[in-house]
Amino acid sequence: MKRLLFGFLLLATLCQAAPPPITLGSPVSLPAVGLRFRAFREMKPMPLPMPAIRAERRGDGAKLLSNHEYWRFRQTAGVWFNDSCVIRVGTVTIAPFEKPELKPESELLAEFTELDRELPEEQMKKWVRQFAASEVLEVKPFSQSLYGCSAQVYELEERDGAHQVAYLLSPRTDPLRKVLLLFSIEKSRFDDRAERVIRQTLGSVQFVAPRRETVSLAEGNRKKGTPEYEASRARVIQSIRNFRDWWYVETDNYIFVSNQTDRRAMTRLRTELENAREVFADYFPLKIPLQSVSVVRIFNKRDQYKEYVGADMQWSGGIWTPARRELVISPLDRGARDSVQQMIMRQVAFHEGFHQYLYFATGEAQAGMWFNEGTAQFFEGIEFRTGKGIVVLPQYIERTLTALFDGDRVHDIAALVKMDRTEFYGEKRNVNYPLAQALVYYLWKGAPVAGKPEYAQIPVRYYDKLVETRDAGAANAAAWEGVDLQQLGRDLSRFWNDSNLIRQSIRYQPPAAPAAPPAGRGAAVGSRR
Template identity: 30%
Template sequence: MNDSPRLLALAAALVLAWAAPAGAKNEPVLRKPAELPGLGLKLKLLSESREAPLPPPNAWTRTYGNGRQEEVYLPRDLWVAEQFAGRWRDERGNSLTLAQIRRPFPEKLSPEERVTRAEYEAGAAATAAPDWTPEALAAWAAVFADAKAARLEPLRKTFYRVPQIIGFALEGQPPTRLCYAFRVSPPSGAPAGGPARWCFAMLDTAADADRNKVAATLLQDFFPSIEPLRGAAAAAAEVGPSRKYQKTTVQPAERSPEYLASREQVVNSIRNAKNWWFVETEHYLILSNLKGMTGMVKDLQAHIEVLRRGYEKLIPPRAPITAVSVIRVFGSPEEYTAYVPADSSWSSGIWMPGRKELAIKPVDWEAGAARENTLSIMAHEAFHQYLEYALGRIAPATWFNEGHADFFGGARVEGRRLRIEEHPNRAPLVERLAAAGELDFRTVLRLTQEQFYGGGDAVRSRNYAVAWALVYYLRKQAAFESASPYAGILERYVDALWREKDRDKATTAAFEGVDQAALQRDFTKFWRSPGQRSGARRNETPAEGRL
């Protein structure tokens, strides 16, 4: 009788018993070697983990009585972003966040009171750098971990390259969040007498993880693995465009200080993320952690610049665009869902004005329908992104914004040529509404954002379809009719919005003197007429042609 199978089974059982000790549930495993040039450290991260980028600080618009506007932020968001070094999540539900302790939270600012960047910098500059006593580190940890307070729990155990470790018990956070400040010795050969360098580790564990076992794992696997990178490795922190994915070389152009600052912030967000890279076009920075799929990335680069020229031809910017336009393409649908707001997790792409990013979910690029749908979504969302900057962050009426976004959602890019077709998802519903005598553009003109997007899927789809149908008719048909009384409606809208800074007043001004009943009749007639629609398809708006 051959005992080999039994011996193999016994060996396998012993290996499994060693790899998954009794009682182990979802405790983190920290055995993944990594070099983090931006942090200047070599250490071990969560096994089987992926980088989870920190979203940019959310921006709001503060409007004054004279119409002047400023971007404002929560100071804690700005402060965390400055010191954040990276975050990694594993499949067990654990998350490891690393940071470099650079400066205390500005003492004269409230974490929840919105400020401009200039106000934040002034507050930070007025706060003296501490000696980083344990008490100062505890105050720092409480703000970073979003806790009410942090109680000191110094660790007696130290390591050759980590001579001091301080743990914190957090008030107002669950016990599944473990936080430590640790001091890192300088690399061999570094000048003596320099300031101590403190870093921070925050481990959020799965709900069923044993806190004591997790703490033991950190002392056994994480802290002993830490050592400073030497000169050449640390210098590799400089991040440049991906040679593999960059479609064409972008010629250096004169950039505003605002553009350079926003670009640096975006690039810094992936400095310690080994699997993330970026490519740069004339107007866009595309971040991604896609592996392979070079065709998708290069197609996006080519399409977005042609679309941008179309946007500018149709609605020229009223204010200089000084910020970089960011597109983030995720490597997996799960990462996309975890990154975007929860109420948008169903989407395939979304412009997030607060974060100033357009996020895109990955698809099978070889599947023609999925590819075309993603390009249409990008064209739609990128128009929202463009209009935000082109109008100086003045919010237009939803019918105007969504109607034009869907107008470009029907765009087809071939080389450097752009043509606008009927939107494949909107036209069938518009046809049905027109045939039933229910296609009334006046129903969407005064809707607030909440009303436009609310009311359920059927109502929302109808609002989108009517807004698109109106913009398409005015752009592709009325604009080409001799002496049409409707030809200047959309141009008047932009002029009035820029002048009045009020979306509703702009709508009133755009339709002033227009016989809306006559417009409604002509509008419905167009969508019932195959001949007129066929002729409109051949008309080239300023956004179309070779760009």
């Protein structure tokens, strides 16, 4: 009986664990490309990851992108995925590049011009190889007759444990127009059934007239920025241009892209992040023109966020990625109350939003860990009262910070302010984060009420020097020049053990910073819609 029961449980477990079969799903549409087809069941659209900055050119400081990554971004019309398959749609509009290089975006824009002729056979193979990032093993005609179009099959090398095959499609009425459907299917899932479903997908392909882009009145009236700024904005819009469920909206300083269905909650978050940015600028005013739009990408579902950010960051609730120049925010897993979800998303937006603001405000400098993380934590305490954003000290944060200094404990501030990324995020990260926050809060709001107003100039000196030199080491030296760090450690401990001073600091608001000069496209970077 036990054996029978065990066998039944094992069979039930295996049946439960078996992935669902690959079957045909709902129709999808790429209006800008003029293409319709049916993807696989339960496939979700994936916005295109932004091309990453790979290096900086010495001398002029130009940001360098991979020409392969940038070319692939420009040639990708859409991506759909589920647990075992990915379909990537490519449009053959730019010739393949000669060799992998790192170049500024301005050079890539000039170099990657639209094709005005059909690519020769060998060039087409090269295009497919670069798009799929895999070697082409064989090219052959597609045996099945398709409605209104012809097709070629490109057999590809396996990549990352997935079977890959691509189909180059062209409408018979316009043979110069070519679209590639690249299928990547887990090797263990690729079988006769999967091949049958791929054929059904190809049989569902319809070419229609591409939808022409129109310029809205709001877009026509929008104040334009620097060429770099406009190029960054165009990349964001391109990353979602073919997805019906994705939308974007611009505010004074941001462009938000999202597939959130609850637009009321999104409206509130957009308003609060704009208001939080005013607080960032009160403490750290803009001193140089902005070269990039501030991008905020917000997902509707947690699994979409995890797929987008990759395996290393799936634990996070939001992340600012300087290389891709976007702030990405995740919803919580379903089950949490809406009010809790909104509170956490708001804290993530303010924290990561400051990282984003600081990066652009300092000319894309890499700030020191104590300053960058401590200040981002500090701004998680922004609250809006009578329309004005101020920094307070929520009770749960106060409890965390005061616990660091129980029994008049004195921390090594000299070690904290010298920490690099590896050390700060190391085994003591759970201490380093709140300690940096306790320090920054004290410098801005605790020291003035404790009779040490000179400490409040430390973050100002740091920021000013970072903007001037873009050198975190020089900024650190300027910030701490003449400061007795051992004495600062004792003063810090004394403050966090004095409840009266803490109460006074919560009521205290630092004087407003001087007005900021015009940004990259005037004081308002963007236009309201």
